[in-house]
Amino acid sequence: MSALSYVSADNNSPWKTYLSQVERVLPYLGEVSRWADTLRHPKRALIVDIPLEMDDGSVRHFEGYRVQHNLSRGPGKGGVRYHPDVTLEEVMALSAWMTVKCAALNLPFGGAKGGIRVDPRELSLKELERLTRRYTSEIGTIIGPQQDIPAPDVGTNPQVMAWMMDTWSMNTGATSTGVVTGKPVHLGGSLGRVKATGRGVFVTGRVMALRIGLPLENCRIAIQGFGNVGSVAAGLFAEAGSLITAVQDHSATLYHPDGIDIPALTEWQRQNGSISGFKGATAVNHDAFWGYDYDILIPAALEGQITAERAGKLRCRLVLEGANGPTLPVADDILRERNITVVPDVICNAGGVTVSYFEWVQDFSSFFWSEDEINIRLDHIMEQALLAVWQKSQTLKVTLRTAAYAVACERILIARKERGIYP
Ligand code: NAD
Numbered sequence: 001m002s003a004l005s006y007v008s009a010d011n012n013s014p015w016k017t018y019l020s021q022v023e024r025v026l027p028y029l030g031e032v033s034r035w036a037d038t039l040r041h042p043k044r045a046l047i048v049d050i051p052l053e054m055d056d057g058s059v060r061h062f063e064g065y066r067v068q069h070n071l072s073r074g075p076g077k078g079g080v081r082y083h084p085d086v087t088l089e090e091v092m093a094l095s096a097w098m099t100v101k102c103a104a105l106n107l108p109f110g111g112a113k114g115g116i117r118v119d120p121r122e123l124s125l126k127e128l129e130r131l132t133r134r135y136t137s138e139i140g141t142i143i144g145p146q147q148d149i150p151a152p153d154v155g156t157n158p159q160v161m162a163w164m165m166d167t168w169s170m171n172t173g174a175t176s177t178g179v180v181t182g183k184p185v186h187l188g189g190s191l192g193r194v195k196a197t198g199r200g201v202f203v204t205g206r207v208m209a210l211r212i213g214l215p216l217e218n219c220r221i222a223i224q225g226f227g228n229v230g231s232v233a234a235g236l237f238a239e240a241g242s243l244i245t246a247v248q249d250h251s252a253t254l255y256h257p258d259g260i261d262i263p264a265l266t267e268w269q270r271q272n273g274s275i276s277g278f279k280g281a282t283a284v285n286h287d288a289f290w291g292y293d294y295d296i297l298i299p300a301a302l303e304g305q306i307t308a309e310r311a312g313k314l315r316c317r318l319v320l321e322g323a324n325g326p327t328l329p330v331a332d333d334i335l336r337e338r339n340i341t342v343v344p345d346v347i348c349n350a351g352g353v354t355v356s357y358f359e360w361v362q363d364f365s366s367f368f369w370s371e372d373e374i375n376i377r378l379d380h381i382m383e384q385a386l387l388a389v390w391q392k393s394q395t396l397k398v399t400l401r402t403a404a405y406a407v408a409c410e411r412i413l414i415a416r417k418e419r420g421i422y423p
């Protein structure tokens with residue numbers, strides 16, 4: 001294995017977490033493990049400078065990235081993150097998780113991801129548009145409906161995707177809706193896309209809760225992150241009769257032993273931009289979030305949140321990884337020893353990329369499906385993928401994460417082997 005010169009020494013970085021997850025699956029890959037170095041080397045990483053004229057006439061520069069981790073199974077697929085702490089290494093890890101996720105779900109995509117080091121909340125709408133358009137132009141040479149198809153992630157949304165689609169289309173001279181997914185519905189977006197990731201968390205959670213004998217009725221759930229993923233998952237679990245007893249976002253932590261009114265909190269968050277100040281629950285200390293008794297924990301914010309210390313004191317039976325990379329490898333070991341089941345990110349939050357795949361197919365055929373059709377196909381694909389991974393975990397006697405990596409990495413490395421090395 002040759003180490004990359006551009007990765008940091010931080011052992012808890014998302015990239016190191018990903019590498020360690022790959023190490024764990026190698027013993028189960030058989031003959032194709034000889035190609036495993038492919039997984040440790042992103043195919044292409046582009047760093048771009050984005051000069052932005054601010055509304056007051058000053059100019060600021062932002063750093064942007066697009067990483068294509070692996071394209072053996074198809075065009076790159078993966079979101080774009082706007083967050084002040086984004087780094088190249090984080091985007092590398094997120095792109096690698098997309099490779100694994102698309103393969104685990106058997107979608108015909110490789111893995112990619114993008115990001116800009118920016119706090120979008122500090123920009124006006126016009127500044128955000130100019131930033132997005134310049135970023136799209138800068139990465140325009142490597143994206144495209146057949147090359148690499150961006151989508152929303154933390155800090156981006158359908159409007160950002162509309163600007164990306166328009167910019168790429170203007171630069172190439174023809175409207176090309178399939179260059180990004182997660183677009184507004186009247187611009188070739190898919191029904192069901194906005195809710196798809198949260199829905200996938202719910203669907204996989206329902207299957208796994210049944211497996212471990214945990215009824216959803218009155219089951220207590222804590223959710224970290226109340227954005228696109230967390231709020232939708234919270235709504236669906238609440239509709240199924242679960243009690244969402246704790247919710248945390250960047251601004252506050254709320255607790256209510258009888259369950260928080262999720263529609264009311266969602267409306268509050270929509271109007272105020274965060275959950276802070278909501279009156280229907282008690283505001284508690286940020287760290288208290290990890291100390292309560294729950295049945296299910298849903299991390300749906302950022303990476304590295306379940307540390308060894310938190311894994312040691314968590315009192316729950318099931319963790320549903322809505323976020324990408326929320327559990328450090330050392331914490332994974334502790335959760336396994338403590339018999340806490342983890343549905344890993346590469347399965348649990350794959351609802352978004354699955355409906356993105358539907359959107360891409362619909363854009364190519366210019367024929368659009370009903371929301372019911374989308375949800376039925378989504379639920380089916382997610383349930384089947386999870387059950388295949390469950391079977392694999394039983395056969396190999398490994399965690400669901402290692403089983404998901406076994407299913408996915410075998411597919412990726414077979415594609416790698418069959419395509420061969422050019423020239
Ligand atoms: P979002 O921007 O809509 O919401 C992020 C949420 O996390 C917000 O509520 C924010 O306040 C909260 N948050 C940020 N920093 C926090 C902190 N330090 N402590 C507690 N909460 C914090 O983003 P999203 O689209 O919901 O994505 C959330 C996670 O899900 C990310 O890991 C993302 O990569 C992953 N994901 C998203 C999608 C998708 O379709 N949007 C698909 C797959 C995975």
